[in-house]
Structures are given as structure tokens and as C-alpha cells.
Amino acid sequence: MYTTDQYEGMIAETITIKGTNGDAINTYFARPMGPGPFPGVVLAHHLPGWDELYREFTRRLAHHGYLAISPDLYCREAHGTPEDVAAAVRAEGGVSDDQVMGDLEAAAKYLKSLPSSNGKVGAFGSCSGGRHVFLAGCRLECFDAIVECWGGNIIMSDDQLTDKQPVSPNSYTKDLSAPLLGLFGDLDQSPTPEQVNQHEEELKAAGKDIEFHRYPEAGHGFFYFDRPIYHQSSAVDGWDKMFTFLGKKLS
Amino acid sequence: MCTMICERAEMEGSGKGRDGWFPLEMVNVSYDHPFNAPWEYGVNIDFVNQSRGVGSRVAVELSPQSAKRLADTIIQALQKGEKDPQIQISVL
Numbered sequence: 391m392y393t394t395d396q397y398e399g400m401i402a403e404t405i406t407i408k409g410t411n412g413d414a415i416n417t418y419f420a421r422p423m424g425p426g427p428f429p430g431v432v433l434a435h436h437l438p439g440w441d442e443l444y445r446e447f448t449r450r451l452a453h454h455g456y457l458a459i460s461p462d463l464y465c466r467e468a469h470g471t472p473e474d475v476a477a478a479v480r481a482e483g484g485v486s487d488d489q490v491m492g493d494l495e496a497a498a499k500y501l502k503s504l505p506s507s508n509g510k511v512g513a514f515g516s517c518s519g520g521r522h523v524f525l526a527g528c529r530l531e532c533f534d535a536i537v538e539c540w541g542g543n544i545i546m547s548d549d550q551l552t553d554k555q556p557v558s559p560n561s562y563t564k565d566l567s568a569p570l571l572g573l574f575g576d577l578d579q580s581p582t583p584e585q586v587n588q589h590e591e592e593l594k595a596a597g598k599d600i601e602f603h604r605y606p607e608a609g610h611g612f613f614y615f616d617r618p619i620y621h622q623s624s625a626v627d628g629w630d631k632m633f634t635f636l637g638k639k640l641s
Numbered sequence: 642m643c644t645m646i647c648e649r650a651e652m653e654g655s656g657k658g659r660d661g662w663f664p665l666e667m668v669n670v671s672y673d674h675p676f677n678a679p680w681e682y683g684v685n686i687d688f689v690n691q692s693r694g695v696g697s698r699v700a701v702e703l704s705p706q707s708a709k710r711l712a713d714t715i716i717q718a719l720q721k722g723e724k725d726p727q728i729q730i731s732v733l
Contacts (some may be wrong), residue, residue, distance in 0.1 A: 437643035438676060473676045474695040477687050481647055481669035517674070518643045542643070552645075579681060580644065610681050611674075618679040 399423030400452050402445075407461065407500050410492025415465040417497060418445050420452035426506030429640035432497040432533075433460040434490070434515030434522040436611075439476030440464060443616060451514070454633055456640075457507060461497045463490055463522075486554040490522050491529055498532040510534040510640040512568075514632070515541065517611060521559055527570060528562035535639035536570040537632050540610055542580035544589055563592045569599040571635040573628045575608030575621070603631055644682070647671040656688040656699035663697050666690040675702035684708035 392398070402420035409415040418440070422428060431451050435444040440462040451458035464479045466489075479485060498511045512535035515523035520541025527536035543550065546558035570593065574586045581589070586604065593600045605612065605624035612621040613628060652665040665688050675683035684707075688699040703711065722728050 438674060468695040470695040473700075474698055476676075477669070477685075477698060477700065478689075478691065478695040480643075480645075480671055480673060480685075481649060481667075481687065481689070483647065484643070484645055543645070550645075555645075619681060 398453075400449065402449050402452065407496055409461060409465075409496045410489045413466060415493060415496075416440075416462040417500075418448050418460045418462075419458070420449045421457045421506070422452055422455055424506070426457075426504075427508035428455055428457045428506055429508050429636070430457040430459070430498070430501035430504075430511040431636065431640075432494055432501065432511060432513045432523075433458060434494060434513065434519035434526070435460060435463060436515075436517035436519045437476060437480065437484070438517075439472035439479075441472040441476075443614060447514070447613075456636070457501050457504060459497045459501055461493045463493055483552055483554055484518065487522075487525060487556070491526060494522065494526045495530050495532055498530070502532070508640070512537065512636055512640050515539065516613060517542070520544075524566075524570070525559045525562065527568045528559070528565040531567050533568045535636055536566075536568050537573070537635065538570060539573045539613065539628070540575060540578055540581065541572075542578075542585075542610075544581065545585050560589060560592055563598070564596045566593065566596070566598050569635075569639050570601070571632060572600065572602040573631065574602065574604050575610060575612050575624065576604050576606045577609035579610065601631075601635060603628070644671075644673045646673060652688060654688075656690075656697075658697055658699055660696070663690050663693055666692060672705075676700075678702035678704070680704065 405419045406414045407417050444460050448458045448460045464475050467479050468475050501511050513523040513533045514537040516539035520538045523536050524538045544559045590602045608621040608624035609619050611619045612624045648670045652668045654665045655662050656665050669687045671685045684703045686701050690697040
């Protein structure tokens with residue numbers, strides 16, 4: 391817990407790392423000043439893009455003592471305002487799951503390679519990012535904790551599958567290799583409460599280390615303070631749950 | 642969560658974006674999270690010319706009811722215009 395007599399400093403900047411296929415991708419990296427050792431968190435941004443909100447989330451994690459890194463998952467598609475880029479990606483049906491997995495893995499490995507790392511890295515994502523970090527927890531072995539916030543399309547019907555999203559993420563449930571915190575709003579339309587229940591039941595049936603929290607008055611994206619869907623008490627509690635979870639799993 | 646519902650069609654015409662008028666190439670109509678409109682989901686219509694960059698975009702975000710009203714209104718205007726023999730839209 392922060393006290394007013396503590397020194398605090400942070401460096402936050404755009405860097406370039408090599409993602410899937412060795413492609414250079416822009417990445418926002420915020421880290422506490424000091425030698426560490428610090429745990430790390432990779433942030434998978436939401437469909438509205440690599441936006442100011444996600445850079446703020448990244449800095450917030452650094453403020454709480456994490457090496458925090460948010461790769462631009464749309465970096466290959468185009469550059470422009472986050473909204474214009476996201477609109478172009480939306481029109482193309484999103485980015486491929488395989489490509490995102492490679493980028494998230496590269497970001498995790500980058501953090502672990504730093505001398506200030508404690509060797510542990512978690513993943514945080516919301517909306518499409520929540521889906522991506524659940525997939526990452528199942529398909530990759532580089533993460534020590536997963537924070538999945540209202541990830542939809544984790545349970546996909548056959549007619550929703552595409553070349554870019556060819557497998558329903560819940561098919562990988564048995565492969566989840568990290569503890570998972572899930573935060574969901576009961577008023578969300580996707581994932582619906584029924585889908586959240588199914589997701590939780592499948593994880594429990596597979597014997598996974600999970601912690602699900604549901605917020606009755608919250609809908610989709612209740613952390614997003616720049617949107618009407620922000621729900622203050624749920625967001626405050628959700629962030630608290632997240633920092634408690636990460637503190638336990640990444641220390 | 643993002644629905645990934647997006648329908649696309651080629652367009653002929655002009656759009657006025659942040660840098661002025663530009664020729665249209667496509668329209669992308671998605672039923673997904675809007676960037677600005679206050680709902681969780683909206684009908685997002687982007688008139689674009691990708692060959693000029695992602696910034697060549699005229700965007701509107703509508704409620705489903707408004708989107709249906711827009712579609713009906715376009716059809717009504719077309720029906721009136723196309724049945725009047727004195728009105729001809731010429732393509733140069």
C-alpha cells in the first residue's frame with residue numbers, strides 16, 4: 391500500500407518489440423523506477439483499439455509496482471488515430487488469434503528478460519482483450535496469472551468461427567496453465583450471465599484455479615471511465631480484486 | 642464483447658472527412674461497440690477510402706432504430722427520385 395512518505399517514479403514510453411513472425415510492433419511500456427525486482431503484466435487492448443484508456447491502464451499498473459506493457463495488436467494493419475485504425479480492423483473481421491498469441495508471448499518474454507523482472511508475468515485484457523488473455527492462458531505457457539475482464543466470444547458457435555478466429559476459445563479450457571481471475575457484469579449482453587456460468591462451470595470441471603466475480607449493477611466494460619457504461623462501485627471493487635489477485639500470484 | 646458483425650459494400654460518391662472531400666470506395670456497416678455513441682452496441686457506418694489511409698473515413702454511429710429509419714428514408718428518397726423522368730443522376 392502506498393504511503394505519502396514513499397518515493398515514487400515511473401518511466402512510460404513507446405518502444406518497439408519483435409512480435410509474431412519477428413515483426414516490429416509498437417508497444418507502450420510503463421515501469422516503476424528502481425532496480426526491482428518487479429512482477430510484470432501484459433495488457434491486451436480491447437477492440438476499440440490501442441487507445442488512451444489502455445495507456446492509462448498500463449500506467450496504473452506501473453504505479454502499483456508492475457512492469458506493464460501493452461502491445462499495439464493492430465500495429466501491422468495501419469497507423470492513424472486509434473479509432474480510425476480500430477474501424478479498419480473491425481471492417482476486416484479483427485486480427486487473427488494466432489497473430490495475437492505471438493505478440494502477447496513476445497511481450498511476456500520481453501518483460502521476463504529485463505534485469506528488473508522478478509520472473510513472473512501476468513496478462514490482463516478486457517472485451518476482445520479478455521478473450522485474448524484467456525486464449526493466451528490456455529495456448530501459451532509464459533503467463534503466471536490471467537485477468538479476464540468480460541471476455542466475450544469465448545463460447546463461439548460454429549457459424550461465428552472465421553479464418554482469423556477458427557476455434558472457440560472454450561475448446562482450450564483444459565489447457566489453461568495459469569490461475570485466472572474473471573470479472574463480469576450481470577447486465578452484459580456478451581458475455582451473457584448464462585455464458586459466464588457455462589465458462590465458469592467448464593473451468594471448474596477441468597479443475598482449474600479460478601476466481602470469478604459478478605457485478606449485478608454493471609454491464610459491459612464497467613472499468614471504462616470515458617464511457618457511460620462505467621460503473622463506479624463495481625470498477626473500484628474490480629480493480630481491488632485484480633490487484634489482490636496479481637499480488638498473490640505474481641509475488 | 643465485440644460482435645465482429647460487419648457488412649461491406651463498394652460505394653461510388655464523395656465523403657467529407659477531416660481533411661475535406663474525398664472519393665468513396667467502400668461502406669462498412671458494423672453492429673458492434675460504438676466509439677462515441679452512449680450505448681453498448683450500435684450500428685456504426687463508416688464511409689471509407691482505404692487506399693487514402695484509415696483517416697479517410699466518414700463515420701456515424703446510430704441506434705438500431707435510427708439505422709432502420711435511415712435505411713427507409715434512403716429508399717423513400719430513391720423511389721421519389723427514380724420515378725421522376727425529369728431527374729437524372731449522371732455519372733461522369
